[in-house]
Amino acid sequence: MKQWNRRKATVLILVISILFLVTVAAAGSQCSDAARATDFSRKNLLPCLEYPFGTDWMGRDMFARTLKGLSLSILIGVLAAAISAVIALVLGICAATLGRRADGVITWVIDLIMGIPHMLLLILISVAAGRGLKGVIIGVAFTHWTSLARLIRAEVMQLKESPYVKIAGKLGKGKWYVAYRHILPHLLPQFAVGLVLMFPHAILHEASITFLGFGLTSEQPAIGIILSESMKYLVLGKWWLALFPGLALVVTVIMFYLLGENLRRLIDPNSAHE
Amino acid sequence: MILQAKNVSFQYKENAPLVLQNISFEVKEGERVGLRGKSGIGKTTLCRLLAGYEKPHSGEVLLDGRPVTEYRGYCPVQMVWQHPEQAVNPRRRMYTVLEEGDGIPQEMTAKLGIEEAWKQRFPAELSGGELQRFCIARALGKRTRILLADEISTMLDLITQSQIWTFLLEEAKRRNLGMVVVSHSDDLLDRICTRIVEIG
Amino acid sequence: MEKKLPPILEIRGLQISFKQYEKGFSQTELEVIRDLDVCVPAGEIVAVVGSSGSGKSLLAHAVLGILPYNASVKGEILYDGEALTEKRVKRLRGDEIVLVPQSTAYLDPLMKTGVQIRKGKKDAASKERLHQIFREYELKQEVEEQYPFELSGGMTRRIMNATALMGHPRLVIADEPTPGLHISVTRRAMEHFRELADMGAGVLLITHDLELAVETADRIAVFYAGSTLEEVPALAFQSCDTLHHPYSRALWNAMPKHGFQPIPGTQPYAREMPQGCPFGPRCPKYTQECSEKIPWRQTGDGRVRCIHAEEAQ
Numbered sequence: 001m002k003q004w005n006r007r008k009a010t011v012l013i014l015v016i017s018i019l020f021l022v023t024v025a026a027a028g029s030q031c032s033d034a035a036r037a038t039d040f041s042r043k044n045l046l047p048c049l050e051y052p053f054g055t056d057w058m059g060r061d062m063f064a065r066t067l068k069g070l071s072l073s074i075l076i077g078v079l080a081a082a083i084s085a086v087i088a089l090v091l092g093i094c095a096a097t098l099g100r101r102a103d104g105v106i107t108w109v110i111d112l113i114m115g116i117p118h119m120l121l122l123i124l125i126s127v128a129a130g131r132g133l134k135g136v137i138i139g140v141a142f143t144h145w146t147s148l149a150r151l152i153r154a155e156v157m158q159l160k161e162s163p164y165v166k167i168a169g170k171l172g173k174g175k176w177y178v179a180y181r182h183i184l185p186h187l188l189p190q191f192a193v194g195l196v197l198m199f200p201h202a203i204l205h206e207a208s209i210t211f212l213g214f215g216l217t218s219e220q221p222a223i224g225i226i227l228s229e230s231m232k233y234l235v236l237g238k239w240w241l242a243l244f245p246g247l248a249l250v251v252t253v254i255m256f257y258l259l260g261e262n263l264r265r266l267i268d269p270n271s272a273h274e
Numbered sequence: 275m276i277l278q279a280k281n282v283s284f285q286y287k288e289n290a291p292l293v294l295q296n297i298s299f300e301v302k303e304g305e306r307v308g309l310r311g312k313s314g315i316g317k318t319t320l321c322r323l324l325a326g327y328e329k330p331h332s333g334e335v336l337l338d339g340r341p342v343t344e345y346r347g348y349c350p351v352q353m354v355w356q357h358p359e360q361a362v363n364p365r366r367r368m369y370t371v372l373e374e375g376d377g378i379p380q381e382m383t384a385k386l387g388i389e390e391a392w393k394q395r396f397p398a399e400l401s402g403g404e405l406q407r408f409c410i411a412r413a414l415g416k417r418t419r420i421l422l423a424d425e426i427s428t429m430l431d432l433i434t435q436s437q438i439w440t441f442l443l444e445e446a447k448r449r450n451l452g453m454v455v456v457s458h459s460d461d462l463l464d465r466i467c468t469r470i471v472e473i474g
Numbered sequence: 475m476e477k478k479l480p481p482i483l484e485i486r487g488l489q490i491s492f493k494q495y496e497k498g499f500s501q502t503e504l505e506v507i508r509d510l511d512v513c514v515p516a517g518e519i520v521a522v523v524g525s526s527g528s529g530k531s532l533l534a535h536a537v538l539g540i541l542p543y544n545a546s547v548k549g550e551i552l553y554d555g556e557a558l559t560e561k562r563v564k565r566l567r568g569d570e571i572v573l574v575p576q577s578t579a580y581l582d583p584l585m586k587t588g589v590q591i592r593k594g595k596k597d598a599a600s601k602e603r604l605h606q607i608f609r610e611y612e613l614k615q616e617v618e619e620q621y622p623f624e625l626s627g628g629m630t631r632r633i634m635n636a637t638a639l640m641g642h643p644r645l646v647i648a649d650e651p652t653p654g655l656h657i658s659v660t661r662r663a664m665e666h667f668r669e670l671a672d673m674g675a676g677v678l679l680i681t682h683d684l685e686l687a688v689e690t691a692d693r694i695a696v697f698y699a700g701s702t703l704e705e706v707p708a709l710a711f712q713s714c715d716t717l718h719h720p721y722s723r724a725l726w727n728a729m730p731k732h733g734f735q736p737i738p739g740t741q742p743y744a745r746e747m748p749q750g751c752p753f754g755p756r757c758p759k760y761t762q763e764c765s766e767k768i769p770w771r772q773t774g775d776g777r778v779r780c781i782h783a784e785e786a787q
Binding site: 387389399400401402403404429430431432433434435436437439440458459461462464465 | 524525657682684685724725728729730731734735736737738739740741743745
């Protein structure tokens with residue numbers, strides 16, 4: 001059958017978004033110097049062929065700066081989301097398996113973190129952890145794991161009670177056998193989707209706190225820095241300074257979101273056969 | 275081996291109504307005991323207690339004098355569940371169900387009418403009757419001495435039902451297994467059992 | 475006995491298939507119901523008897539228009555002689571057409587049972603009717619005020635039966651209404667279906683329990699691997715000789731009171747359905763012609779889909 005169907009569409013979107021993200025990340029890391037190079041002979045240029053995103057008041061190439069900023073964001077997003085997902089996995093499984101007291105404590109922590117306004121906590125942690133790249137990664141990682149942890153906890157609890165897990169116990173199978181053979185196959189897809197859907201959040205939040213001045217330092221051309229600097233020039237009619245970096249950020253986030261959402265639809269039995 | 279329930283009472287939660295009240299019951303190797311009683315009287319619960327899936331609220335369930343929940347490793351008392359779809363992992367292929375059992379010989383699966391091709395399939399690709407055959411094979415490992423069958427053929431058609439019971443009867447006689455059979459069909463109990471107990 | 479009125483429900487050549495992915499990207503249509511015919515006249519109970527996995531629950535879902543998203547339906551479903559369109563079934567279900575479902579998960583967990591059964595109606599007549607039904611089903615009055623999670627499996631089932639019977643339905647579709655129920659309650663439910671039929675409703679009883687069907691239904695449709703193989707008055711199941719299809723006979727022989735004799739083999743899985751008669755591979759009378767399309771054939775008061783039926787008599 002050569003028909004167009006949801007699975008093919010999904011894989012196409014998957015490939016496109018991965019390609020886009022990898023390209024941006026790779027290109028960005030190649031133009032660190034270009035992003036910082038100032039040249040007053042070409043300042044405040046409108047977008048043109050040579051400088052597709054224009055240049056700023058110091059004559060820096062906005063295209064290179066945006067690429068560099070995005071690759072920084074992607075790096076931070078992926079790292080922070082990965083750490084966050086591991087925290088979620090460990091705590092979720094602990095809550096479900098280590099008895100009532102451990103569950104009580106972990107659930108309490110989850111509720112606590114979810115109860116504090118997200119940005120506030122993010123800023124607090126990242127400032128406490130010493131700002132900069134490290135601070136942001138730690139801040140984002142420690143604030144994003146809660147809902148995935150809840151999901152994993154619920155899933156493991158349900159699996160633990162399922163007849164086939166109980167039967168395996170009576171057949172003399174140990175905890176590790178059950179965890180590896182019965183629980184893991186159910187958890188992995190959930191975990192993967194949760195991880196990928198965490199990327200866009202992580203990236204947006206990184207950009208937000210950097211924009212507010214609590215994140216990366218101003219020497220680094222992060223998207224948040226670019227946007228906050230461009231703010232001052234917006235009133236002077238230099239619209240391109242904020243528009244293109246902003247759009248690029250939105251596109252990146254959407255790409256990650258599409259990736260996760262399509263993965264989820266493939267795995268969810270309610271839409272798996274569409 | 276002898277499996278005994280002594281004055282067993284059970285409730286699912288504290289302060290919930292008692293599902294079972296002061297039930298005593300026993301089954302020995304070589305015996306096939308039918309359990310009869312109204313719906314909601316707790317026949318399934320009694321099976322779960324006998325198999326050691328639950329602990330009684332009061333009273334005890336003993337296998338050769340030792341609480342059945344204390345047996346570690348392979349439990350000589352095995353239970354076949356009413357709904358085979360819930361008793362197998364939907365994400366694992368069927369041969370893994372057999373591997374989980376205790377040395378299930380190929381002749382047994384053949385006698386149960388399990389076809390080789392089914393072993394490579396996922397549970398969703400088999401019918402209830404086919405799945406139940408796997409579940410029965412899994413429960414009949416070498417070290418199984420007592421088998422609990424809780425309405426194992428209720429949802430199956432009559433032909434599959436009689437295939438399964440013909441096999442089980444032969445196997446139980448050959449290996450001198452003890453059996454507890456729960457069924458709402460009196461005709462079936464009369465055919466299979468050496469003794470019938472009324473509960474409730 | 476002239477039948478002038480069209481039957482309440484008539485299903486002709488129903489086909490239900492599911493779109494599924496194979497490994498990778500190819501999609502296939504998995505045909506679960508291949509050729510189902512059944513006819514429910516007013517005032518009668520018609521049982522569709524088939525084993526689990528034969529696709530019989532889908533029949534109920536198809537009539538009510540509640541199949542899952544990846545299913546597609548072909549064939550005719552006539553209600554009162556007119557096609558039962560999606561629009562029409564939406565208007566009728568819950569009112570003229572009711573379902574007694576198989577799974578106990580159909581009750582709303584957040585609603586007291588009494589309110590659910592009355593479907594929100596608060597008038598005195600509804601309340602009185604509710605009390606009457608509760609008495610008949612041996613349910614205590616306080617159950618009205620309880621939520622579904624507080625009830626046992628058997629109680630939930632009785633409540634679902636009660637729910638269906640509150641109004642004055644014209645077509646009742648009961649999908650395995652009694653597993654796990656004690657025989658006396660089962661009988662009560664069946665008497666209830668009979669009362670509804672006597673009031674002019676048609677009852678479609680979908681079950682795996684042949685004994686129950688023989689006891690309660692007027693007509694029995696034998697359903698196997700997605701096709702109806704034989705349709706006979708329930709009385710025909712009194713003796714093996716009045717059955718025509720080899721599968722019906724095998725069923726009869728497998729009843730515990732008739733010898734409990736199995737035949738080998740299993741019902742084929744939807745993906746490996748043989749051509750022609752689905753029972754072919756297990757049939758002692760199988761010949762080359764059985765792998766072609768098998769037409770219906772009249773047999774006295776019933777009909778059978780078997781080209782060797784005459785020899786069987």
